[in-house]
Amino acid sequence: MEIRPIEFRPILASLRKHRIPAMLIVLEIALACAVLCNAVFMISQRVNDIHLPSAIDEQGLVSATLRGTDDKLVGSDIPRNLAALRGIVGVQQAAITSSLPLSHNNWGWSFGTSPDSALANRKNINVSLYFIGEGGDKTLGLHMLQGRFFNADELADSKFDTAPLPETHVVVMTRSAAENFWPGQAALGKTIYSKPYYYTVVGVVDDVLRPNVYTQNTRKSYDAVYFPMSAAGSKGALSYYILRGAPQDRDRIMREAEQKLADLNPGAVAKGQTYADIREKYFADMSSMAWMLVLVCVVMLAVTAFGIVGLTSFWVGQRRRQIGIRRAVGATRGHIMQYFQTENLLLTTAGVVVGMGLAFGINIYLMQHYEMSRMPWYYLPGGALALWLLGQASVFGPAQKAASVPPVVATRSV
């Protein structure tokens, strides 16, 4: 088979005659490319956020909050409640804590690394505080990387007085928090300060998310510090009962835990939730935004494709006579197909070049006005490739119709 270079000249000549429709296709593809690149980038960011890892056993975890309790009685109520919860069939571990990752219930404080760090120091790092009782590490499924969890004495002695920070001197922090406090150094044995309080790091755990996360700054999202807390000294700070069982039991455990807490504490309000629900709720807005972006992308691509089909079909109709003549003077069906496909390729390429510039511009604008990071470069060629494929797919039908024009058309008047 003879391989001929694709002839661009006749195509360009013909496009010059149909300048306006050609420009419209280019414009439509450019707009579609710009919107597509940015929308897909936004989708990918949201998908990343929704799946932010958190080193706890989310699948088997159940939470039951108990609010509106009497602070004076918690010292005896909490152990009684925990004992009752441990009696639920399928519960492997139960403990109490002050909050959970992604629960929106944030207790923040800022600490520094030098003994004179006061609360208002600008160099301080803001962290989320989790207060946790005995067995909390095992119930959550925390991964201890260095050091140890709190021992029985530390748990029993920690209590709140009048200050917003507990009277203890030990903390366990996440790997990210340790890295942010002491970059490149071992955190174990070091101390964080917020005058007049100070706490020594006895353990480092794998990254656990904060109750609220910073979607554009995931580094900050893991700055969490665990404090030991005794039931008697908790003054109402401990309201999240956490239970762990097999994932298939979690819904039943959740219902039974809520019922049990409500029965034991008639004056308080109990609410059960599986951890999977907590995560899903936290990111619900984000996931619906992602789905809506997907929908817009699909519909937009469909509209663009139909636009190309429509315009090309008309071109084919308009040029039946010319096609017939070309066929009569020796062009094969393949040549005709190739002609329309090349024409589409040229138009799409022009559109994609403009579109990539536009996409980049929109991204810069969004970065200035919204919480948006820079789009990685590969989104641009990715969007271009998608529109090339879309263009070729939508031109295929009309091109085939064009190729089927019989040469005899040349001898007839239209």
Added chain:
Amino acid sequence: MFAYYLELALRSLKRNRVLTALMVMALALGIGATITTLTVLRLLSGDPLPQKSAQLFYPQIDPNAKEGYIEGQTKPDQLMAYPDAMNLLQAHRGTHQAAMALTQAKVMPKQVNARPFFSDAVMTTADFFAMFDAPFQYGGGWTAADDDGRAQLVVIAGFLNDKLFAGANSVGRVIRINDHDLRIVGVLKPWAPQPRFYAQDLGGRSYGDGDAVFLPLQTARAMEMGPQDTECYAAVPDIRHLETAPCEWLGVWVELDSGAAVADYKTFLDGYVKQQVALGRFQRTETSLLDLMGWLRQEQVVPDDVRLQAGLAFGFLLICVVNTVGLLLAKCLRRSAEIGVRRALGATRREIFTQFMVEAGIVGLAGGVLGLLFAELGLLGIRHQPAEYASLAHLDTWMFMFTFVVALVASLVAGILPAWRACVLAPAPQLKAA
């Protein structure tokens, strides 16, 4: 003449059913998406108190340490500490003024075996209701004397009254909140400003249902009810006594009825801060006195995602319009011969132009009707979203009208180019070619 154009247009549209359907569909999708997102955007960026918002102001001051302060750049804090809030209130410089914080109230129903439940509550001061035009179904608010005397009373929302007292006049009856008995003095009519401007930065949501329980600040504090959000700016020796702790947890609103009153208040606020600096309590002199809408703008209360969606929808509409221009143009170019005949028979350019614009207009109106359907579908989808504003998403008459204006404008803009191309065609070559 118009009837004739209409007939011609309809005939032409019928000739290419698939293409016409494509055009109408594309336009309708663009319009549907735009109207859906605009409705949500309008809903969220609306004025929560149209009759009053211009008179409501939010004073802000800055008790933070000097460290980190950049003259002219550092904004004052969103919340206020108790002593400052009380000083501003007691100065009585506005027509009305109130301090407020959000909290959770544990309500214990009277019925046997009923379980307690938590409700959104506001702890505030006497002027709250008059200042925000909160309408009463039964009874009324409380007085400044009740504030000072820590009176055991409460105002409840209509929906809580429905739940607890089946909607009957419950003024004078007792409700058990956080294990204390409080006497009901007022029941509000449904009242839920959107956005809930007074809850900004106090730790509450911005949209959705209104609050259920309103009680005097001092009364609530005596019951050990705590604010949803507390920001501390110095070491805190005693968090139990928030009133004396270096912590901010109150929002203050002032009603000022004239430009002069606003200027006076700003002078007063600046003077107050300078006085506090002289006393050594404050180090920073920055103050702010934004009106309600200005405050909502500064707080960026409309979620970024909603604004992004609206932008995206406009981009999408633009693509749809370009698409329609292309298809209309292709259609009209194919009809060169017909135009040639009409021109040869005496139709003027203006008449050809009008004919094509009528055709575009029909596509637009059809797109508008279908677009309205898509918008209703879109809003139905939004109402099933988890967002807190979801249930409020309804098409109003204004948006209904706007849909058709958008549709018509979009289609006519799309029609101009093809119509112009059609009317400038020279008739003779077209006739010859035919």
